[in-house]
Amino acid sequence: NCIKKLEGETYQYHCAISGSKKAVLMVTDRRGLCIKEVEILGHMSIDWQCLFEDFISPSVSENLLKILVKEQDLFHKKDSANQGYLKKIYLRDTNIAERALNAIEEAQSLRHQQKLTKQSALKLVRP
Numbered sequence: 001n002c003i004k005k006l007e008g009e010t011y012q013y014h015c016a017i018s019g020s021k022k023a024v025l026m027v028t029d030r031r032g033l034c035i036k037e038v039e040i041l042g043h044m045s046i047d048w049q050c051l052f053e054d055f056i057s058p059s060v061s062e063n064l065l066k067i068l069v070k071e072q073d074l075f076h077k078k079d080s081a082n083q084g085y086l087k088k089i090y091l092r093d094t095n096i097a098e099r100a101l102n103a104i105e106e107a108q109s110l111r112h113q114q115k116l117t118k119q120s121a122l123k124l125v126r127p
Contacts, residue, residue: 006030013103018063018090023047025065025089027103029110032067034089048087052108056084060097065089067104 009028017023022037033049056068067087091097 012107013100015091015096015100018092025091025100027100027107029107029114032104050087052104052111055104055108058101058104060094060101063091063093063097065091065097065100 006028009030012027012029014024014026017025017034020036022039024035026033026035031049031051032055034047035044036047037044050067050069054070056070058065058067060066065088067089068084069087070084089100091100
């Protein structure tokens with residue numbers, strides 16, 4: 001789970017996660033990640049990550065960013081209504097939670113546009 005250069009991905013946003021001095025939520029154009037510093041070694045590692053294709057419905061309630069995810073093996077709490085797993089991320093305040101949600105939504109939209117462009121290009125290449 002060590003961090004490697006995320007090939008072909010572009011940084012979008014990051015913010016500190018409350019309750020953990022050395023944890024950061026990072027958003028790229030393809031995924032959301034929780035990055036933590038390993039105290040003893042002093043290096044960073046990925047605690048969890050999830051591609052936007054697996055996000056069902058991110059939302060904010062005060063300083064709480066909630067991400068409902070399709071993948072079953074990445075998260076711990078099952079939300080029976082939507083058959084996904086809910087990841088709760090407490091941030092410093094409501095403003096930061098809103099900014100994080102906006103960054104995720106913008107990155108999701110960008111990712112969707114990239115996929116549509118790629119599909120169109122593939123259709124043009126095929127005989």
